[in-house]
Amino acid sequence: MAQMNMKEAIRDAMRVEMKRDPNVVVFGEDVGNVGGVFRATEGLQKEFGEERIFDTPLAESAIGGLAVGLGIQGFRPVAEIQFVGFIYEALDQMFVQAARMRYRSGGRYNAPIVFRTPFGGGVKAAELHTDSLEGLAVQTPGIKVVVPSNPYDAKGLLIAAIRDNDPVFFMEHLNLYHAFRAEVPEEDYTVEIGKANVVREGSDVTIIAYGMMVHTATKAADELEKTKGIKAEVIDLRTLNPLDIDTLVASVKKTNRAIVVQEAQKTSGVAAEVIAQINEKAILHLEAPVLRVAGPDTVYPFAQIEDTWLPTPARIIAAVNKVMEF
């Protein structure tokens, strides 16, 4: 076991897969020589050469199209979109061309692509660097959406994503790259896509979250236990499409109460979908409506107010209190 932060775990996943499979190629803006603006691919070009990992000219749609073309040729492209807001330039290639390749060709072709991108708030970045755009992706048929919350999951999920024969949108929370270190096996292993994880067990209320919000939710849960004796279960979705509804339902059947926390804007997002599915599968087990703690329906704010815009432990606690007292 080694101690790694999430960025190092992500890099290690790419290294393991590039070693194992010569068809894995990595490219994007600045990823080659210096290893990306966050150094997530640092050292890989030295190890694997410029044919396996290279810098592209600055054009995101072309990065997407290149990935689609290479996928048809039997490669397993790992394409980095430098910041989440830049996916807007690549939406057709990601969400149409890659996501529909299997369907349009009746299974003759596929798009075994990972689109990696950093996202997520709290780091005082420039505009369009930190938005949570997973809602666009989960509305798109044909592409899986994965959001790790810790180094172990990040490595295992990224390896699983690279081996997946369908496109995966892999969102890496900026605030987690260097947040903490954890034990990560040096060998290869996978964390199954489509499986949520109970990160904190509890019997009174279920808090469902993903990405950075798993940690914010855990903080709130600890506080609730300490101050009020409320035992909150925290579930990390890990994959947003396909959703692991079974794990959520099992938890709700136990706790009878739930809230969903997301950084993204409140309306019509992942949280709304989670609640809809809980209604479909477990409504008779609910003692209270499932509430959302989310960003307001505005654009992601300039840095000055992002800390108040993002969900906080206090807002999560308030929502838990509401469902407890319902």
Place this chain on the structure above:
Amino acid sequence: MSKVPYEVYTEEVEALSVLSPEGEIINKDKMPNLSDDQLKEIMYRMVFTRTWDDRAVNLGRQGRLGFYAPVSGQEATMVGSEFALEKEDFVCPGYRDMPQIVWHGLPLYQAFLYSRGHQHGGQIPEGVNVLMPQIIIGAQILHAMGIAMGFKLKKQKQVAITYTGDGGSSEGDFYEGLNYAGRFKLPVIFFVQNNGYAITTPFAKQTAALSIAHKAVAAGIRGVKIDGMDVLAVISAVQEAAELARKGEGATLIEAVTYRFRPHSLSDDATKYRTKDEEGEWNEKDPISRMAKYLEKKGLWTEEDTARVKEEAKAKVNEQIKKAEQTEKMTVPGLIDSMFETTPKHLEEQKADFQ
């Protein structure tokens, strides 16, 4: 290379022709090396394609085809450019480019199924190196670029060719694709069929560039402009581009000046934006009659040959449209199973609504 003063300039280029409108070879240097049998085969394919187009328009009116983009007038660019390539080369078509992928190996009934909105239309047989027709204008340009990079990384000598029109040459993807191809020196041919109109918008309103071929300059790749009503010029230019690409000398942008004799689609009315005079002028340049004149003079083709091919084409179209019509309908559960390699549970459950 000598340098000119600081202002970048370019000059107009004359389109390459090999055959005159009268069917004479006017550019021996650029005459592709083709056997008599090959010349006859090219003619066969052009006449076949014209007949198929005539029939397809009728089938569309009868409701037996769905979306169909007519091709008459563009037989030289479509048949010629594909003929100039090898079976191992990869074709990335736009929505009008059915003839190229059919001549490259897609069974005709599947082309009809595609038009009828059946998934099997896009189920390209193994060993046929083509993509499905692209609807998002320009997206295929990037796929061809990526496929070409695949050939390069695998150290294979194949090339990718992609097609778009004068309208497509204004898309961002067009510029991005050319630029990447230049940067990575990729074995790809960007073939623009400039047929004068992007649906209704004339070429004059599309760009202020001297030509589409000039756009290659900015990307650092080769650009050529050819007479798209001259199948021998088309073959010459594509062969040359493919040869350079196979030698590792990178990409070529080919602008072929052509004309679609019919409207954009079966629901378009070309009389709203084109004059009868203009259509008449282009009809005079018909690529099929030009080639026929050349071959007739060489004693390789007669009017009877044309009549024979038309009959063959009609029979083949009839047989293939019937095959398309008899193909089992798609189902929603089948569609669900084509979204991912393994259908996830929530989608599996959604099948219940359709069983």
